[in-house]
Amino acid sequence: MHNVKSVTSVVGVLAACTLLWEILVRMLGVPLFMLPPPSAVAQAMIENPHIYAYHAVYTLYSTLAGFALAVVLGVVLAVAIVQSKFLERTLYTVLVTLNSVPKVAVAPLFIVWLGTGLEPKIAIAAMIAIFAIVIDLVHGLKSVEPDMLDLGRALRGSRLKVLVKIRFPHALPALFSGMKVAISLALIGAIVGEFVAAKRGLGYLIMLSQGQYDTPTMFAAIVILALLGIALFFLIDAIERLVLPWHASRRREGTVPVTP
Amino acid sequence: MDPGREAIAAAQFIVAQRLSKTYSSSRGPIEALKDVDVGIPRGQFVSLVGPSGCGKSTLLRCIAGLEHVTGGTLSVDGAPVREPPEKLGIVFQRDVLLDWRTVLDNVLLPVEFRDLPRRDWEDKALALLRMIGLGEFAHRRPYELSGGMRQRVAICRGLIEDPSILLMDEPFAALDAFTRDELNLELQTLWLRSPKTVIFVTHNIGEAVFLGDRVLVMARRPGRIAADLQIDLPRPRPLAVRETPAFATYAARIRETFEALGEFRRGS
Numbered sequence: 001m002h003n004v005k006s007v008t009s010v011v012g013v014l015a016a017c018t019l020l021w022e023i024l025v026r027m028l029g030v031p032l033f034m035l036p037p038p039s040a041v042a043q044a045m046i047e048n049p050h051i052y053a054y055h056a057v058y059t060l061y062s063t064l065a066g067f068a069l070a071v072v073l074g075v076v077l078a079v080a081i082v083q084s085k086f087l088e089r090t091l092y093t094v095l096v097t098l099n100s101v102p103k104v105a106v107a108p109l110f111i112v113w114l115g116t117g118l119e120p121k122i123a124i125a126a127m128i129a130i131f132a133i134v135i136d137l138v139h140g141l142k143s144v145e146p147d148m149l150d151l152g153r154a155l156r157g158s159r160l161k162v163l164v165k166i167r168f169p170h171a172l173p174a175l176f177s178g179m180k181v182a183i184s185l186a187l188i189g190a191i192v193g194e195f196v197a198a199k200r201g202l203g204y205l206i207m208l209s210q211g212q213y214d215t216p217t218m219f220a221a222i223v224i225l226a227l228l229g230i231a232l233f234f235l236i237d238a239i240e241r242l243v244l245p246w247h248a249s250r251r252r253e254g255t256v257p258v259t260p
Numbered sequence: 261m262d263p264g265r266e267a268i269a270a271a272q273f274i275v276a277q278r279l280s281k282t283y284s285s286s287r288g289p290i291e292a293l294k295d296v297d298v299g300i301p302r303g304q305f306v307s308l309v310g311p312s313g314c315g316k317s318t319l320l321r322c323i324a325g326l327e328h329v330t331g332g333t334l335s336v337d338g339a340p341v342r343e344p345p346e347k348l349g350i351v352f353q354r355d356v357l358l359d360w361r362t363v364l365d366n367v368l369l370p371v372e373f374r375d376l377p378r379r380d381w382e383d384k385a386l387a388l389l390r391m392i393g394l395g396e397f398a399h400r401r402p403y404e405l406s407g408g409m410r411q412r413v414a415i416c417r418g419l420i421e422d423p424s425i426l427l428m429d430e431p432f433a434a435l436d437a438f439t440r441d442e443l444n445l446e447l448q449t450l451w452l453r454s455p456k457t458v459i460f461v462t463h464n465i466g467e468a469v470f471l472g473d474r475v476l477v478m479a480r481r482p483g484r485i486a487a488d489l490q491i492d493l494p495r496p497r498p499l500a501v502r503e504t505p506a507f508a509t510y511a512a513r514i515r516e517t518f519e520a521l522g523e524f525r526r527g528s
Contacts, residue, residue, distance in 0.1 A: 145354065147353075148356045150324075150352070151350065151352070152373070154344045154350045155369070155370050157373045165372065165373065166358065169358065170358070170360075246360050246402075246403060247359070
């Protein structure tokens with residue numbers, strides 16, 4: 001099958017790169033604090049798994065909480081924007097404009113407003129993630145075929161009926177593609193929050209190890225973050241397959257609606 | 261209005277009097293329909309045929325309450341059309357099935373829109389699907405069906421509430437010729453079982469004659485009714501009716517009407 005084949009080749013290429021990295025670092029005698037070989041990174045992880053688990057749980061928690069907040073607020077905002085011409089002209093324009101502001105720069109403000117606990121990390125994660133949700137969902141809600149909306153009108157359906165029965169289900173694939181981007185952005189947001197001020201989390205661990213020139217630990221934390229990001233992405237992908245079987249199978253077979 | 265005309269109008273189910281529809285555009289107003297006078301009795305199968313831009317879809321959309329007339333009057337069952345009439349079935353050129361619903365759930369969509377109890381309607385939906393040869397596809401999803409099957413589902417959705425009016429806007433235009441013939445026959449069978457007022461928009465002269473009790477020939481710029489033909493061919497009509505002289509005469513009269521209006525000229 002195509003999938004198995006591509007997974008095998010990806011793993012193969014990654015393994016080859018890791019091996020090359022190990023060999024080059026040893027051959028060239030690169031100091032450990034500059035670039036540790038993969039074996040040293042693995043060793044760091046194996047020696048203190050509980051430390052990484054302790055920090056990863058915190059980061060995972062703020063990522064998921066921020067993501068959940070972004071989904072809830074994003075759905076509410078997108079629906080409001082699509083239902084109101086006024087909000088579309090004002091709020092949506094503002095959101096699209098704000099999206100081009102480097103949101104990382106705003107992160108220190110959240111520390112001022114919300115302190116150094118979990119709340120600012122969740123808020124930063126949500127702030128960075130929400131744009132992807134709103135923009136994709138608004139697009140999905142608006143891209144309903146005019147004939148489909150006419151059908152809803154001909155059936156004398158209220159706006160709520162049309163939203164619940166036609167618009168929203170139609171936009172679910174768009175919502176999921178927004179969510180796939182947003183989950184990675186939420187992880188970035190959580191890390192940014194931990195960089196600015198924290199006492200726990202993988203971002204905090206990276207900053208702490210940097211101060212101690214403990215490069216293997218930094219790499220270990222980065223590897224765990226990467227794995228976390230990949231796992232979260234595929235989690236959303238799996239939920240999408242479960243919730244939208246009609247969409248997933250259509251994509252798999254590469255077929256589009258038959259009618260022109 | 262003279263009393264005679266009023267009496268005729270009263271006997272009709274759908275009545276348009278001096279109906280006009282003008283769109284405003286950047287290049288000035290466009291008259292999609294101008295002074296359309298027509299009365300359609302209950303239970304008649306009316307084909308609207310004409311080239312693109314003749315306003316046939318606009319007329320259908322006005323009857324559906326999806327467009328507002330800008331001049332004259334339009335009434336269904338004695339009441340002016342201001343919003344979609346009750347018990348209306350509508351089928352578009354695109355099937356607009358909802359991909360996330362099963363075939364059965366698509367057919368039941370109108371029932372859900374009116375908050376009617378689903379249970380009471382499921383048997384009816386299944387019976388309709390069986391009648392049109394889709395009985396065993398009730399629990400499949402639209403993406404598993406061919407274009408012709410999808411359009412059959414759309415027709416079942418249009419008929420689920422046993423509407424008094426069925427509006428069809430070029431429903432078979434996107435299908436291949438064989439599927440189109442099949443669906444013409446099936447539509448006739450369904451209609452003969454439960455005759456309702458059907459407005460069938462098409463740009464295909466043969467299809468208009470084959471299906472219609474009456475063909476309204478439409479002209480463009482401005483959109484109007486150029487001819488009104490009764491089609492007196494016995495029903496049920498087999499596909500072979502299309503090779504009969506009577507059928508050919510009707511088709512020729514429609515073609516001649518278009519020729520007199522200046523259609524088909526550019527090619528010659």
